[in-house]
Amino acid sequence: MAVISARSTAKSTGRRRVRRPGRLVAEIITVVVAGIVAFPLYWMVLSAFKPAGEIQTANPKPWTLAPSLDSFQRVLTVSGFGRFFVNSLVVALAVVVLSLLLSFLSAVALTRFRFRGRTVLLVMILVAQMVPVEALTIPLFFLMRQIGAVAPAFGLNELGSLVLVHLAFSLPFAIWMLRGFVAAVPVELEEAAKLDGASRMRFTWQILFPLVAPGLVAVSVLAFIHAWNDFLFAKTFIISKTENQTLPQAILVFFKPEETDWGAVMASSTLMTIPVLVFFVLVQRRLVSGMSGAVKG
Amino acid sequence: MRVRRTFTAISVSAALALLAGCAPTQSAPAASGGDDQTGTLRVWLFDEASRAPKEAAVKEAITEFKAAHAGVDVDVQWVPVEGRADKFSGAFNDPANAPDVAEFGNTDVASYAQTGALSDLTGDISSWSEGKDLLPSVLDTAKSGGKTYGLPWYTGIRALYYRTDVFTELGLKPPATLAELTDDARKIHAAKPDLYGISTGGKYTYALLPFVWANGGDVAKQDGGKWTSTVESAQAKAGITAYANLLKDDICPPAACANLTGTQSVTAFAGGKAGMTIGGDFNRKAVEQGAVKGKYAVVPLPGTTPGSVAPAFAGGNLLGVFGASKRHGLAVQFAELLAGAKYQEKMYNAMGNLPTLESVQKKLAASDPTLKPFVDTLAAGTKFVPSTPGWSKIDSQNVLPTAVQQIATGGKDVDGALADATAAMNKNFG
């Protein structure tokens, strides 16, 4: 975050409004809002560290004097939690890498090339984003079964099937977003590269690809979250192979009305949130510019 | 303009594709499996209120099984009873990835048989040394269309659990009629607001049914092979209303109870949160290990007149073998091990449920007085849900629980809720 803020301070808000009386009020409001937004997360982490007696109590306190790792221990000793974690990570990373490559290529084709049917494709990509994917569970289920007969690694019960569906669902939005970003790269650059004798392929990968990096970051964030969050497809596709389940199922183990182990639920939620947070922090400097890139088209 | 043209193009091509009209995909009829002697045997068992004892007994069986079969591993997945429908749907739709052995309730036999995914075990049972010991009436519940689809594992009979300490303190006696039960529950909640008078959730169909039957009603009747709903009959209405009245602020506040399932209702009682509950023989050990240990007793659920017993639901769980199992022989052997006398007894010790083998049941009933209320209930006569595939759908669509919830929360009046239920039931009966 520091980068965004440092840069933007220097750039715009600047000294111009230093004397504005309203600004202090605005800043106080900002900090309060930030506190409210962050509170559920704080509560999640706090509850994960609270000792057993302090969680299920009618007088919850917003701090703990005796942090304990008991809840994490309960979570991690559940058979397969580590395995589920790795499964989720493998699926999400595979989706990110593949969707970056595929959506980049498509975005280039849709913005830099003139050909018939371009508009049709664009509309279809927009339409594709509106399909309620939950409704597609039924046909996808049967499709995966058929695919499994040919390529077992992508059939039901396998992580490959999850990679495929999430890839398919991330692509339309990824293409949609990258499109604006690719369009923002001046055409003159391509002409110049061509004059220098660079092939189109080389231009695309060696010049264009790095230039749209912020857009790629935004896309990868969303693809990661999408795949990481999935609950329904993992639940439906992984029928009987326990070892191929993903994280959400691990949390469900602890959530049972009337006897919910809230400490464990919060600890597993914390563990599940960390990778996404790490991913965000790694890419955050590019995120804001990535978002704005999406619009310049 | 361009956009509109595009949309037209898309819709036209979609329409054309439809006209070309090939049918949607179906699974190939369940492929016959194999008879491998090694590998991982995948087993689905139901999750229970406080699963640990059941899990321990099953683990013991697995250890024994693995010792007898080199190169075999057994992977158990615990399926929540309420979420079983989508889980089993998945297995039926993709037999290749279905488990090898699965526990399922006898109410689902007709509908599961219809999918053709389960093996007919008639031959296996007749060649099984302990097969002749199975109680014939219990074995009947595993049959559909003359074929047997599961090994009866245990019988589930529900009775009334109540808190002896609370009843003594408030000077109450175990209720002799359902009306008395309601009064007692109200008194308990009034005297101890922290306790539900009786914890019977809105999604607890098998606690609801005895109320309907005790009032002389039923949920459906069969005429010449066709089932029709009878929940709007005066008797059934009386029973459902009586049950819904338990889910009121003065007994079991709907905010907490309307969404409780059977397992959760029992868990609440075991956790010391209720004065009474309707629980099964298979819940006894869970309650025994809960906060109410030593402070509860069990009696048959009373009927409408003093001295009568409300007909209980003749529940029971079976162990089925999937037809597509690549390890059919192993699967049958594992099911037979679990359903055999040794592990029926261990399961009884773990959970307290009634065995399905006559010799084991007799031996245990003679030695263990805690079984008495359940055996008495059994002896007083039990009833069963409509044995038709439609019932599974009615069950998984929560038709009756929805009606109860609507009545309890005032979302609809009794007549309106039951009219909806009748329509939904008749649609599913076909």
Place this chain on the structure above:
Amino acid sequence: MVTQQLPVAVPAPPAPRRARRRRDGRAALLYLLPAGILLAALLVYPIYQLVLISFYDYGQPQAAGAAPLVFLGFDNYAALLQDVQFWTVLAKTVGFAAACVVGSLVVGTALAVLASRVRAVPRTLLFLAALGAWSTPAIAGSYVWLFLFDTDFGLVNEVLSGIGFTGMAHHSWTFGTFGAFGLVAAEVIWCSFPFVLVTMYAGIKAIPAEVLEAASLDGASMWRSTWAVVLPMVRPLLMIATIQSIIWDFKVFTQIYVMTNGGGVAGRNLVLNVYAYQQAFAGQEYGLGSAIGVVMTLLLLSITGLYVRSQRRSTAWL
């Protein structure tokens, strides 16, 4: 590979523009092919199947291949449109989604404007918090909110009863229709406003400083310059954020499924997506479930279509 299948011996086109178009077409095909195959197989084909299934009596025996298929035509749709529950669920879905969309847009945009006017430290805090909320997986977020609002162990009830609302001591937030929807909507807004915030903030930052300076030199107040200068300039962005929010919030599944325990008491907190899922998978009515899916897609399409159309004049969106 595919280029080879195309007629290679094409005579040189007369006009250079057509040549470029043809060359482009081939390259585009190559570039689009990987994504195209994937989308055709995993999105277009399933949609086609979905529509197809919606015309059949497609239950569990049919799906398992143990019973013949019966073509119903529009019967599933007719049954759906006659079903009172469907209309109730539809109305609730629209209301719920609208609340979530408006909520995330208002909160996100307001905070973006705010963030553009404060110094680095408070802004960094705000963005950190927002990124945290954004990165919380739906299922984890649902549980945290459920826990905060838990009947017996929740902080919210404790605080409310502590400051005098004693009636809230054991209030169940997930029981009442509005309470449950409100709680879920709050969670959805919490985790979806950061997208709007980041997008809008990026847009505001992209406005040339001179424009804002000019506005302030003209004596425009902060409120007025936001309303009259900033918002019109970020309108294309706002449209993208709106479309995305509509698409996402209309399809909320996990939160409703988890937080209201599958649709609330007697299904009164169902939204279309969960309703379709339950009809299909729990109720074993795949045909009917598919019909709901089709209706939902059409509905989303027309809502976004109308919106895009109303905004088209001001944005070159294609």
